[in-house]
Amino acid sequence: MKCRRVYLGAVLALGYLASCTPKYVPRTKNDLKDNLSRSLVKFEYHKETYEGKSKPLTLFAYDDTTQTVTYAVTDELDKLIDFGPEQKYTFYRKKKFSGYRIQIYRGRNRSEAYRVRRRSYQLFPHLKPYMEYREPSYRIKVGDFVYP
Incomplete structure (x- = not known):
């Protein structure tokens, strides 16, 4: 009789735990993805472009002031003058030297x-x-000495 109660209690406990499991279990990697495209904020970026014609550029020669030279500035050069080349971002670290200070x-x-x-x-x-100041003491150090 006692064994039946233990067996019945174990079956009821397993039944209770089985009822707590989720009803839908994702089976593939694609099932785990949520579509958040509706909630994302969209930013639009339009790079400015120059859509003009070439401009004549007049330069004066310093040797002979009566002579003038005319160059036609192309559209590509005008874009460079107006907007400059695209910058590539690089990070620079401060150079560190091994050295010491005298306390x-x-x-x-x-x-x-x-x-x-x-x-x-x-x-x-x-x-x-x-x-x-490093608790509980103050330290005074002098100099920036570099190893030879």
Whole structure:
């Protein structure tokens, strides 16, 4: 009798868990995709183009001022003058050098750190002092020295 109750309880628990499963299970990769094209914001971009005719460009020669030379500026050159070449975006990193600074003070007293920094300006005007605070202490370092 006890075994039947355990068996009946297990069957009821499995039946309860089976009823909680979703009714529709996606079967392929395409079933998982949603069509969000209706909710997307659309931006239109039209690149400006020059649709004019070539313009005569008159240049004066410096050697002989009586002579003038006339060139016909083409449409392509006019586009370059008006809009410039297309820029390709590149990222530049700051160059880093391996070097060191000399630490001249380390302590918890802020006023003492400022005093040491002022004194380093007086003693070494050509060396820039750097002050940093890393809890709980102040550090004063001077110079930007590079390894040879």
